[in-house]
Amino acid sequence: MADDQNTDKPVRAESAYHHPLPDGSGLLFDQTSQTAYPITESARLIWELCDGEHDFDQIVSAVEVKYDVNRETAENDAELLLADLREKGLLADRDTAWFFARRIEFWIVGSRSRRMSKKRRR
Amino acid sequence: MLSHAILKQLGLFSRPDLLTADQCRDWRQRAVKAEGRPGRVYRHGKAYQDDDARRTQEVGLTPEDKERLDAQIAAMRPALDCHFNMALGPLCECRCMLYDSGDFFVPHYDVAKDDGEPISNVHKRVVTLLIFLNAPDDPEVPYQGGDLNFFGLLDIPDSDQHGFSLEAKQGMVVAFKSDVLHSVTPIISGNRYVIVGWFHDQSKHRETTHGG
Numbered sequence: 001m002a003d004d005q006n007t008d009k010p011v012r013a014e015s016a017y018h019h020p021l022p023d024g025s026g027l028l029f030d031q032t033s034q035t036a037y038p039i040t041e042s043a044r045l046i047w048e049l050c051d052g053e054h055d056f057d058q059i060v061s062a063v064e065v066k067y068d069v070n071r072e073t074a075e076n077d078a079e080l081l082l083a084d085l086r087e088k089g090l091l092a093d094r095d096t097a098w099f100f101a102r103r104i105e106f107w108i109v110g111s112r113s114r115r116m117s118k119k120r121r122r
Numbered sequence: 123m124l125s126h127a128i129l130k131q132l133g134l135f136s137r138p139d140l141l142t143a144d145q146c147r148d149w150r151q152r153a154v155k156a157e158g159r160p161g162r163v164y165r166h167g168k169a170y171q172d173d174d175a176r177r178t179q180e181v182g183l184t185p186e187d188k189e190r191l192d193a194q195i196a197a198m199r200p201a202l203d204c205h206f207n208m209a210l211g212p213l214c215e216c217r218c219m220l221y222d223s224g225d226f227f228v229p230h231y232d233v234a235k236d237d238g239e240p241i242s243n244v245h246k247r248v249v250t251l252l253i254f255l256n257a258p259d260d261p262e263v264p265y266q267g268g269d270l271n272f273f274g275l276l277d278i279p280d281s282d283q284h285g286f287s288l289e290a291k292q293g294m295v296v297a298f299k300s301d302v303l304h305s306v307t308p309i310i311s312g313n314r315y316v317i318v319g320w321f322h323d324q325s326k327h328r329e330t331t332h333g334g
Contacts, residue, residue, distance in 0.1 A: 017276070017278035019277050021128065021131040022131050023131060027128065027276065029276055029284065031278075031280075031284075034284060036124060036276070038125070038128055
């Protein structure tokens with residue numbers, strides 16, 4: 001596992017939607033390709049953690065704990081699924097994810113500094 | 123195309139082999155011999171022919187045919203009741219639909235919303251039941267096109283725009299809530315035969331004024 005993937009925080013593509021199914025599995029629907037992909041319950045957990053907040057290691061840990069599997073199995077499953085999701089265009093590409101993360105950071109930092117300068121003016 | 127297991131979880135009921143090949147052949151032969159009429163659509167309290175919305179021929183069932191159909195679906199009724207979580211009454215408005223080359227049915231609901239018009243059969247429908255009498259890969263009477271698509275099954279934006287087709291099998295029954303948006307894509311070649319009927323909401327007792 002390359003280091004950049006361990007620290008990468010996958011983000012769901014904007015065109016991808018998740019529909020939960022009663023048995024715990026789900027369907028991922030890609031509006032761009034108009035295609036639905038069935039996913040298992042454990043894949044659904046991984047998908048839900050692709051929120052830009054969790055890195056690969058955190059995702060693997062969540063799978064390990066929830067499904068009581070060893071680290072290696074959880075890593076392999078997560079790696080395969082994330083690669084598949086990327087290939088299907090269901091995850092935002094890394095540059096796009098980075099861009100949005102920076103924009104959010106910029107906005108948060110910017111609003112903080114605007115508040116600070118207002119206070120200073122007072 | 124989604125698997126039947128997934129479609130079931132999205133609210134559809136299906137049984138792959140309700141009718142045998144011989145039974146399907148028999149129903150098809152009866153339908154071909156009978157005199158059909160163009161299928162109609164229901165709008166603003168009236169049923170009328172609209173070739174831009176629907177092109178198909180429909181054949182009503184004789185009382186004997188209806189009796190035979192009731193006997194054929196009797197065994198799966200408890201499973202139907204269980205799936206839809208209600209005690210379904212008698213199967214009503216049964217007919218056989220014949221789709222010829224070029225025939226289709228645009229996305230539509232089988233049940234009419236309460237539009238202030240007198241309650242008709244179309245208002246009473248709660249569950250649609252459909253039996254495929256042949257399928258695209260049928261060895262005797264294959265056809266191309268004529269996909270049954272369902273819309274609005276997923277809880278996603280613009281869900282009504284996204285259709286999922288069902289893999290038809292000869293003798294297969296499918297049932298779904300009549301307020302599910304669905305369509306039949308144009309037949310490219312061959313003929314498509316289905317039996318359709320509806321379970322009515324037994325609580326709607328107002329007088330019937332229109333057919334389906």
